[in-house]
Amino acid sequence: MKKITIAIDGYSSCGKSTMAKDLAREIGYVYVDTGAMYRSVTLYALRHNLFNADGSVREDELRQEMGNIHITFKLNPETGRPDTYLNGELVENDIRSLEVSNHVSPIAAIAFVRHALVAQQQQMGKEKGIVMDGRDIGTTVFPDAELKVFVTASAQVRAQRRFDELQAKGMPADFSDILKNVQERDYIDTHRETSPLKKADDALELDNSHLTIAEQKAWLLAQYERTVR
Secondary structure, eight states: OOOOEEEEEESTTSSHHHHHHHHHHHHTOEEEEHHHHHHHHHHHHHHTTOBOTTSOBOHHHHHHHGGGOOEEEEEETTTTEEEEEETTEEOTTGGGSHHHHHHHHHHHTOHHHHHHHHHHHHHHTTTSOEEEEESSIIIIIOTTOSEEEEEEOOHHHHHHHHHHHHHHTTOOOOHHHHHHHHHHHHHHHHHOSSSOOOOOTTOEEEEOTTOOHHHHHHHHHHHHHHHHO
8 A cells, every 4th residue: 555645734732643643653754843843942931031021932942952952753662652852851841831831832833943853854754654743834844735624623622621631730820811822822823924824726625523532533544544555
């Protein structure tokens, strides 16, 4: 069976990563969480005081630090899913904190950050047989991907999912703060100058506001099987 590239884009906290990870595991493809890459840069910037008091990024300093930021993924044998490592340190939980969520959009809007990470992502996908999720995979990273999916859900549904996820991990969570964060990220992601979030013309749209994980998994698998036939 031919190997293809699968691009899954969409809004924050709409379940893209869960869908992409599950599909990759089901069909034996490599999975890359591009959001984790931008979150890792954000975590590095927070740890190295690269944000100003108003939340803006000290871009000149970050540009000089980019060569010191190394992001890798290693398969976790217990979960069957890849964990994110920043300079050799496991940061899978650290990058999911609300503090990182509140700072990731300005980092992801910086052109030199996007260019550096997009180049890494394209290198990862050269051999095909890859599922990648993010904001600009079908439009910028892999415009020729054979299967493109654009995932959406209401802001309230997405905030509730994020709240439930943080609570399940025993991490602090306030629903109103999370909803505000989701809405702010939607605005920044769709209005940034470099690779704004938008549906590729040839992408299939999936509103999963009222779908179970099992239902969306079945839908995505059906689209994959139709594409490789």
